Amino acid sequence: MSGALSGLKVVEMAGLGPCPLAGQLLADHGADVVVIDRASRKPDPRDVNHRGKRSVAVNLKSEAGVEVARKLIAQADVLIEGFRPGVMEKLGLGPEECLTLNPRLIYGRMTGWGQEGPLAHTAGHDLNYLSITGALHAMGRKGEPPVPPLNLAADYGGGTMFLLFGVLMALYERSSSGKGQVLDVAMSEGVPAMMGLLHSMLAQGFWSPQRDSNMLDGAAPYYRCYETKDGKFLSVGAIEPQFYAELVQLAGLSEADRSTQNDRSIWPDRAEAYAALFRTKTRDEWVKIFDGSDACVAPVLGWDELEDHPQNAARGTFLRVGDVMQAAPAPRMDRTPAGRPTAPGARGEDNTAVLSELGYSAEDIAAFADGGVLT
DSSP states (O other), X not given: XXXXXXXXXXXXXXXXXXXXXXHHXXXXXTOEXXXXXXXXXXXXXXXXXXXXXXEEEBOTTSHHHHHHHHHHHHXXXXXXXXXXXXXXXXXXXXXXXXXXXXXXXXXXXEESSOSSSTTTTSOOOHHHHHHTSSTGGGSSOTTSOOXXXXXXXXXXXXXXXXXXXXXXHHHHHHHHHOOOXXXXXXXXXXXXXXXXXXXXXXXXXXXXXXXXXXXXXXXXXXXXXXXXXXXXXXXXXXXXXXXXXXXXXXXXXXXXXXXXXXXXXXXXXXXXXXXXXXXXXXXXXXXXXXXXXXXXXXXXXXXXXXGGSHHHHHHTOEEEETTEEEEOOSSOOSSXXXXXXXXXXXXXXXXXXXXXXXXXXXXXXXXXXXXTSBO
């Protein structure tokens, strides 16, 4: 494995969404990520979150299977899991047991609601976690329901990224203390932690609680998306006066608009006028007009256009592993770059290799397979 995290040993408990992405990002940069899966499965080249990882399929309802997990964890730097509170404890793999086995272990727990509180044991998804943060209330058009921002905000922003941030902090602290610790990562807390600017604007009176009334929520005519003549869309984000001036000039708007850029009373009418203007040309005609400028205008690309966009192509932002388009590893490191991803392997395909590393003999492994310990 190449990358800045080469040598870091991570155990990932198989799950969905945010935890697998965290494991993928660690593996992208060289960490040896071993997933404890529930059952063996054929390789699926479309399973991008499984790229770069190894997998053991172990029956955790058997004592021998739990012992395999314990041995893996005893040698790991980091454990990440995304189960409801109490699940790992019932398996005999809770923080107390694991940190007794491995006092240097960073034990990362990621849930929607956190390990305590009235909602801790209830089900939820990104939209639910986002809904108690104030962020979802601010998304969408006036008089219409809030709009789900895919599952990027809570699952991956508030969950995956804060799990990785917590792991980074704990590894740094361990370098001086020599001790591991437990991370309690709640998606419903990660999202508010990202909202410092909005909290400031609200306190300063610059943010209206009314949806679709603010600079960043689609109300400002200079910060929204517009449909073009061919039914495609442009994103316009000319916030700063000098960037707005370029937008006005290149789009052929009235110079008088510059002096009233932030007059909210005229935003609705101005947005309608801009919408009519942008419908007079195709998306790509507008892109050509704004090319190389600081007007902060960009095309809204469809899935099939991503790889061919000049910026994406120049940077290699997207790549194909087999026929599967996916993102290249990020961020970029100059001395310890990540290697090129390979196709994800089968679930359970590393049973023999990983168990051998743990000290099990070929006879032990064969007995586990015959006895249903390996699934």
